[in-house]
Amino acid sequence: MKKLLLLCMTAMFCFACSESKTVTVTVTNPLAMERSNEIVEVSMAEISNQLNLADTAQIVVLNADGRQVPYQITYDEKVIFPVTVAANGNVVYTIKAGIPETFDVKACGKYYPNRLDDVAWENDLVAFRAYGPALQAKGERGYGYDLFTKRDTTEPMLEAMYAKETDKARRAELNELKKTDPKTAGKLLREMSYHIDHGHGMDCYAVGPTLGAGVAALMVNDTIVYPWCYKDQEILDNGPLRFTAKLVFNPLNVKGDTTVVETRLITLDAGSHLNKTAVSYSNLKEALPIAAGIVLHEPDGAVVTNAADGYITYVDPTNGPNNGKIFMGAAVPTVVKEAKAVLFSEQEKKQRNNADGHVLAISDYEPGSDYVYYWGFAWNKADIKTPEAWNQYMADFAQKVRNPLTVSISK
Structure with missing residues (x-):
């Protein structure tokens, strides 16, 4: 009995010790601009070791005022949370054992086998999808990323949009109405379609056999080696602050070599207009150029190409007369050798659903390495209203990824 009591007291003492222990996380901003709601990450293993946490223990992250901030433990064992740091400043956060509050989901996604194997994901600002093998099996050439605009909500919206779009019973009703009452059928189709803005956004973007909203592709002799739809998918993180998906593709034909396999790791964090990818x-034999690209839907559209600072932008006209403008962008933290708009020939335009070309940020890819870049958009019906504001966002974003926040941990 005495031994049991001693063991219980020892366990309680250890728990009390872990409760009182804290880890200090100092975040430093090297730039002369404020960094607001930017996600940082620290090693969960290091936090656990310093706090002497049990396997089932939970943690809380506190700001300088002692208030909890949302966090997520990622698939690769990182603790991520949003920080705000003044220009050239630093800020301190504290991590300790505790019961976290419930926080809203700001980033999430899903695999949709009932919509031709789409993988679709979103955060509080933007939404995207990648096309899958069922679409490719139909012969459709959906090479690029697609996007969904988003406004007047920070909550997840895609699942509800897909539910309406893929409702089997209503689809059957629609097919019957097309035969007997085309007017009512048209009304029902508009109610179901995610190509119509019902108050929070829509799909009004054209992809086709192009790089779409920001796919990166190898180039051989200035010719893009287009990927097709993904072959395999795995969702690794699903909120509340980060969505991560791994996509693996069928082998490419690169200079006659049909063994080259592309893998993408796509990450979207809460509060960002851009994905990190x-x-x-694998099996690539030599270094080749690689281009992050955005399709052009006008031959003389508003394009910005800044190779020195590592970003490109484009104002997309959208599908439909009243759907506003979509501000597209990509940023590359490493060297961009060339940034330019490349227009299609008349013959290639016909092959690419009458798209006009691409704006490209071209770098070098070395076999065995990861090419990391960022891509995304804003909508002028949402938080960023003008091309000037978007270009400034992209210029600032490009600086941030080239000058990341530094994070240090101490007891």
Whole structure:
């Protein structure tokens, strides 16, 4: 009995010790601009070791005022949380054992086998999808990323949009109405379609056989080696602050070599207009140019190409007369050798659903490495209203990824 009591007291003492222990996380901003709601990450293993946490223990992250901030433990064992740091400043956060509050989901996604194998994801600002093998099996050439605009909500919206779009019973009703009452059928189709803005956004973007909203692709003799739809998918993180998906593709034909396999790791964090994507190619035999690209839907559209600072932008006209403008962008933290708009020939325009070309940020890819870049958009019906504001966002974003926040941990 005495031994049991001693063991219980020892356990309680250890728990009390872990409760009182804290880890200090100092975040430093090297730039002369404020960094607001930017996600940082620290090692969960290091936090656990310093706090002497049990396997089932939970943690809380506190700001300088002692208030909890949302966090997530990622698939690769990182603790991520949003920080705000003044220009050239630093800020301190504290991590300790505790019961976290419930926080809203700001980033999430899903695999949709009932919509031709789409993988679709979103955060509080933007939404995207990548096309899958069922679409490719139909012969459709959906090479690029697609996007969904988003406004007047920070909550997840895609699942509800897909539910309406893929409702089997209503689809059957629609097919019957098309035969007997085309007017009512048209009304029902508009109610179901995610190509119509019902108050929070829509799909009004054209992809087709192009790089779409920001796919990166190898180039051989200035010719893009287009990927097709993904072959395999795995969702690794699903909120509340980060969505991560791994996509693996069928082998490419690169200079006659049909063994080159592309893998993408796509990450979207809460509060960001841009995805981070790491692209790698197995079995590639030599270094080649790689281009992050955005399709052009006007031959003389508003394009910004800044190779020195590592970003490109484009104002997309959208599908439909009243759907506003979509501000597209991509940023590359490493060297961009060339940034330019490349227009299609008349013959290639016909092959690419009458798209006009691409704006490209071209770098070098070394076999065995990861090519990391960022891509995304804003909508002028949402938080960023003008091309000037978007270009400034992209210029600032490009600086941030080239000058990341530094994070240090101490007891």
